[in-house]
Amino acid sequence: MSEGNAAHNHTGPGHHHHEPHAPSYYVKIWxxxxxxxxxxxxxxxLGNKILTLITAFGIAVVKALIxxxxxxxxxxxxxxxxxVLLTMLAAVAIFYFGVAADVQKYNGSNWTKPASYKYDEDMKKAHEAGGHGGEHGAEHGAEAGATHGAAQ
Amino acid sequence: MATAIPIATQRSATGIPTGKLALWWVIGSEIVIFGGLLASYLMMRLMYDSWSDAASHTNTVAGAINTFILLTSSLFAVLAHDAAERGKGPQAAGYLLLTIGGGLNFLVVKAIEWTGEISHGFTITTNTFWSFYYTACGLHGLHVIGGMICMGIIAFDAVRGKNLQRVEYIGLYWHFVDIVWIFLFPLIYIAK
Known part of the structure; x- marks a missing residue:
């Protein structure tokens, strides 16, 4: 008997049986x-920010759970x-909350991030110019916009 | 001479078959990989208003079609598992081939979408938003390709009724890839 057959046919050690469902059960979930x-x-x-959060991200969570x-x-x-899974999700949460405090702020008590201001401003300028919003977009935004922006 | 059976397949300290347990650990590590990527995106997206402008150029229709394709392929994957549970190897293999077909369709839509973005000048070096877009979608796409290859190998065995337990394992992996896309979709394509 092969490795697979030993573990399969559901005679292998620790095999956990699921209640069998008709295919229609899964089609309904789909x-x-x-x-x-x-x-x-x-x-x-609909353009409502709170509604977007609920319908886009709230429903994403529901779909993932289903x-x-x-x-x-x-x-x-x-x-x-x-x-196992919750431990890994906790690791991601620790990463987020550990780093976000720095990343998501322009300044703190004893520090500032002038590059962050410049980055955001450059991106916005490039977008307003109809360009790609690149890091170098502020300089080239108008030129790029003439080429590509109109097509978007 | 009988074929030796690896010890790992004969023991189960947790009450879960070893192969399945290993697969769950793979998924656990993938949660950290994609979770880190998505968390980084979230930080940048919340920090910089300009990312909203950049996101306005993504193709929502392509994203929605791909979400539909992946959800449908997940249905085929679970039906393959269901067939394998009943010992119907050829039927399970058939569903696995349909799942692979879903993966192929996903990649075709993705290729069309990327061609459009690149032809409009949005490349991986355009800015950090597009760097993230291509990195996240590219990494996800590589997982789709990897899953399709594994699925093909497993379907080859399944059609002869061999190693049917692996149908469930590859299904678990595929569902996870689907879940990653479920989160990528609103982040990249909807929140503009």
Whole structure:
């Protein structure tokens, strides 16, 4: 018997059985995901910032949870897997909150980031000029805009 | 002479088959890779208003079509797993081929989208937004390609009823790639 057959046919050690579902069960979940996709696209079209946050990002979280729970079967998976995944998500959160305090500020009590001001200003100028918004866009924005910006 | 069975496939300290456990750890490490990338994007996006201007040039239609394609391919992947659970190797292989087809469609749409962006002058060196755009989407695309290759190998075995447990493992990986896209889509294509 091959390695696979030993572990498969669900006789291998520790094999965890999922309750079998009819294919229609998964098709229904897929249909729900598509409805959520449509909402996530149309919601932001209304132009309300809070509604965009809810419909775009809130629904992204819901869609991800649905895929994880029903397609990846995390709803019936052993808790051990949850601990692994949540630990990794915690690592990402530590990274974000550890670094964001510096990255997302132009200045603090004893420091400033003049390059950040310049970067943002250059990007905005280039965009207003109809260019690409490149780091060098402020200088070349108008020229680039004439070439490409109109097509956008 | 009987084929030796690796010890790792015969033990299970956690009650989870070793191969499946390894796959979950792969996904765990991928969470840190993509999580770090997305967290970095979020920081820059929240810091600089100008990123909103840059994001206004991304192709929402292409992003939406690709989201639809990946969600549908995830359906095929879970149906392949379901068929494998029932011991129907050829059927599982068929669904895996459909999933690969979804991946191919995704890449075609992505290629068309990138061609459009590049022809309009938005390249990886244009500015940090576009650097992120090509890095994140490119890394994700590489994961799609890797998944398709593995899926092809597994489908080759599955059609003969071999190693059917791997159908579930590659499905888990594919769903994760789908989830990454679910977050990339609003970040890059919708929030403008």
């Amino acid at each position: 249909a729900v995901l598509l409805v959520l996709l449509i909402v996530s696209i149309t919601g932001p079209m 895929v994880a729970a029903f397609f990846m079967h995390l709803n019936v998976e052993k808790k051990y897997i949850w601990y």
